Amino acid sequence: MRGADKLVSDSLATAKRIIDPDTPVLARFDSAFYSANVAKAVRAAGVHYSVTLPQNAAVKKAIAHIPAEAWRGINYPQAIYDDETGRWISDAQVAEIDFTAFSSKAQEEQLAGRLVVRRIPELNTTKLAAAQGQLFDTFRYHAFFTTVEQSVLDTVAADKVHRQHAVVEQVFADLKAGPLAHMPSGRFYANAAWLVIAAISHNLLRAAGSVAGGKLVNARTVSLRQKLVNIPARIAHRARKLILHLPTHWKWATAFDRLWHNTLSPPQLATP
Structure with missing residues (x-):
């Protein structure tokens, strides 16, 4: 090499x-x-x-x-x-x-x-x-x-x-199945920025899978994108609130709900 x-x-x-x-x-x-x-x-x-x-x-x-x-x-x-x-x-x-x-x-x-x-x-x-x-x-x-x-x-x-x-090989495989399937530019610095963004998105997806729990803890990032990110939903406005209508009888509803509340809920008070 x-x-x-x-x-x-x-x-x-x-x-x-x-x-x-x-x-x-x-x-x-x-x-x-x-x-x-x-x-x-x-x-x-x-x-x-x-x-x-x-x-x-x-x-x-x-x-x-x-x-x-x-x-x-x-x-x-x-x-x-x-x-x-x-x-x-x-x-x-x-x-x-x-x-x-x-x-x-x-x-x-x-x-x-x-x-x-x-x-x-x-x-x-x-x-x-x-x-x-x-x-x-x-x-x-x-x-x-x-x-x-x-x-x-x-x-x-x-x-x-x-x-x-070989553990790191799984990370490479995840990245190649996503943002590193190809580089977007012929310019080095543009590709360097793309690589940094790819690493950030990978870490965020892995963190999301860990928070969602269950089988998603060890799921590949392509699965996390399919089950937690690319979700068909309808946004409704009611009483100055945005309401997200998710699919009925959705298999990953519990995991998504756990991720949503653990990420967006107010932090819990520390006990003395």
């Missing part, structure tokens, strides 16, 4: 200015940030590096050398949705092996660490049907590289911590 090292360097510099200097920092990335330049920027900032790896020849070779007895079963408290199979995955196995990242680069650019691998059974019916019978279990592998010592985060803990970086 062009300019990724500068982006990472600036972000880490900002982070280190606003947190306790003794607080350990872990920079987590997806595979787009697996590069020697990014790793160099992370090391220069004095923080740890955790990055998803592409399934290249070096990674596949390392995975093949993991002993069978090294795999440990784990059960996720919350299932993870797998896009390839269209299923929720609640069980998997993890293992790790020593790994040197960027081994094809010069010695000073190479980085020693741990290759942590999570594997799940192959459930893609198309792939299984293409095979001539299944003589043994087949798995799909998801690997990441980390410089965090094993004494700090063991295999299971390292896998759990690294997967938490």
